[in-house]
Amino acid sequence: MYLYNSATHKKEEFKTHTPGRVEMYTCGPTVYHFAHIGNLRSYIMEDVLEKYLRFAGYDVNRVMNITDVGHLSSDADTGEDKMLKGAKRENKTVMDIAKFYTDAFFDDCRKLNIKTPDVVQPATGCIGEYIKIISKLVDTGYAYLAGGNVYFDSSKLERYYIFNDHDEEDLAVGVREGVEEDSNKRNKNDFVLWFTKSKFEDQALKWDSPWGVGYPGWHIECSGISMKYNGEYLDLHCGGVDNAFPHHTNEIAQSESYLGHPWCPHWFHVHHLNDPAGKMSKSKGEFLTVSLLEEKGYDPLAYRWFCLQSHYRKTLVFSWENLDNAAAGYTKLLSRIAALKPEGDVDQAVFGECRAKFLQQVGNDLNTSMAVTAVFDALKAKTNDATKLAVIGEFDKVLSLSLLEKAAALREKAAQMVQTGGGDYVITGEGDPDVDAKVLARYEAKKAKNFAEADRIRDELKAQGIEVTDVKGGASWKRV
Numbered sequence: 011m012y013l014y015n016s017a018t019h020k021k022e023e024f025k026t027h028t029p030g031r032v033e034m035y036t037c038g039p040t041v042y043h044f045a046h047i048g049n050l051r052s053y054i055m056e057d058v059l060e061k062y063l064r065f066a067g068y069d070v071n072r073v074m075n076i077t078d079v080g081h082l083s084s085d086a087d088t089g090e091d092k093m094l095k096g097a098k099r100e101n102k103t104v105m106d107i108a109k110f111y112t113d114a115f116f117d118d119c120r121k122l123n124i125k126t127p128d129v130v131q132p133a134t135g136c137i138g139e140y141i142k143i144i145s146k147l148v149d150t151g152y153a154y155l156a157g158g159n160v161y162f163d164s165s166k167l168e169r170y171y172i173f174n175d176h177d178e179e180d181l182a183v184g185v186r187e188g189v190e191e192d193s194n195k196r197n198k199n200d201f202v203l204w205f206t207k208s209k210f211e212d213q214a215l216k217w218d219s220p221w222g223v224g225y226p227g228w229h230i231e232c233s234g235i236s237m238k239y240n241g242e243y244l245d246l247h248c249g250g251v252d253n254a255f256p257h258h259t260n261e262i263a264q265s266e267s268y269l270g271h272p273w274c275p276h277w278f279h280v281h282h283l284n285d286p287a288g289k290m291s292k293s294k295g296e297f298l299t300v301s302l303l304e305e306k307g308y309d310p311l312a313y314r315w316f317c318l319q320s321h322y323r324k325t326l327v328f329s330w331e332n333l334d335n336a337a338a339g340y341t342k343l344l345s346r347i348a349a350l351k352p353e354g355d356v357d358q359a360v361f362g363e364c365r366a367k368f369l370q371q372v373g374n375d376l377n378t379s380m381a382v383t384a385v386f387d388a389l390k391a392k393t394n395d396a397t398k399l400a401v402i403g404e405f406d407k408v409l410s411l412s413l414l415e416k417a418a419a420l421r422e423k424a425a426q427m428v429q430t431g432g433g434d435y436v437i438t439g440e441g442d443p444d445v446d447a448k449v450l451a452r453y454e455a456k457k458a459k460n461f462a463e464a465d466r467i468r469d470e471l472k473a474q475g476i477e478v479t480d481v482k483g484g485a486s487w488k489r490v
């Protein structure tokens with residue numbers, strides 16, 4: 011597989027430390043609020059990446075943290091702890107907030123067919139790991155104490171700006187959310203490894219440490235959790251592009267200083283979902299969640315389909331109109347799959363050819379729009395329906411759009427409708443109840459010897475681009 015690497019700024023052949031095995035880490039959600047669909051775009055694309063790697067034959071160990079402590083309202087360690095903010099907003103405890111929004115996150119993932127990673131670890135469950143790493147960083151001079159907190163000293167590194175596609179202004183501490191600079195820091199890019207009670211008196215969760223009672227910074231949790239479950243050599247680190255700086259830069263700094271060797275060679279960043287006016291933030295208009303999509307009548311998988319149509323390294327422009335177009339396309343695709351008959355033997359040669367082509371095309375920097383095209387190509391392939399269905403089912407191991415299940419449900423729905431209206435008259439079509447009803451009405455007219463009406467309906471359907479063919483015991487129709 012060829013994958014763009016944010017650390018080297020180029021597309022590279024993906025290689026792993028242990029052949030055939032991928033140690034993969036994903037930055038998980040901060041569970042103080044519902045997940046925005048823009049964040050879920052990252053989890054969808056990472057899910058496709060994981061499934062592609064498994065499809066390509068790798069054994070994947072995927073680890074994800076759940077941030078339930080230490081992530082402040084500015085990624086640059088200033089402001090209030092987001093969890094505490096959530097707890098105050100809802101008048102609940104931090105642990106209640108964490109449980110509620112963790113469950114909500116995984117509900118969204120289920121609806122979007124996002125597989126749960128092999129290991130899911132809340133940050134509060136690995137305090138000992140962080141203390142172990144921080145202690146060594148203090149002992150070796152990479153970290154220092156100031157104002158009751160432990161800071162990582164970025165000046166000790168020869169190379170800090172690893173994802174240097176950010177300009178200097180973006181790197182300025184505190185700029186992101188207009189909060190004050192931390193005067194304890196020796197260098198502007200230093201970051202907190204451990205906070206003590208001196209920082210926040212009302213912090214709900216605190217632990218004992220060699221530096222006083224307190225809690226870990228946000229960045230240290232990903233290094234600690236990854237080293238615990240992925241080992242010292244990580245192959246692939248994923249996250250949203252907004253995590254690249256300072257979060258991932260800081261993860262690399264502390265991990266490599268602790269380990270004394272390179273930590274993770276490959277970095278995968280998913281770009282933003284924006285509205286047509288620019289960045290989509292929580293403060294502009296409606297807060298977009300999976301629940302809101304459902305309330306408005308969208309199938310969450312239509313959103314997954316929408317995401318797959320564009321490349322993960324491009325900004326995806328969200329509008330209701332764009333989502334409507336995607337949803338219509340998804341329904342049309344399902345109708346076309348529903349029209350296939352699961353009869354005959356699978357042509358193994360054709361199946362193998364399609365699979366190999368898919369593997370190669372999608373393996374070019376996770377080209378999901380090519381994967382979508384491959385499904386349409388399978389529908390048009392010169393082979394029998396059983397082979398087409400087998401090929402589409404195989405592709406869906408990566409796409410996870412429930413293509414066969416939803417198409418089968420459509421087929422069943424169409425068949426049920428026909429039985430209630432027309433006895434033994436079976437209509438096979440592309441799963442559109444309105445068209446089925448017209449085809450049935452045409453049959454009723456013919457039965458009543460009202461041929462003029464039957465012809466009129468046939469012409470009406472033809473004008474809509476629908477061709478009806480009489481078959482034994484019923485009729486079949488298709489869009490031409």
Ligand SMILES: [Zn+2]
Pocket residue numbers: 036037038232257
């Ligand atoms: Zn992280």
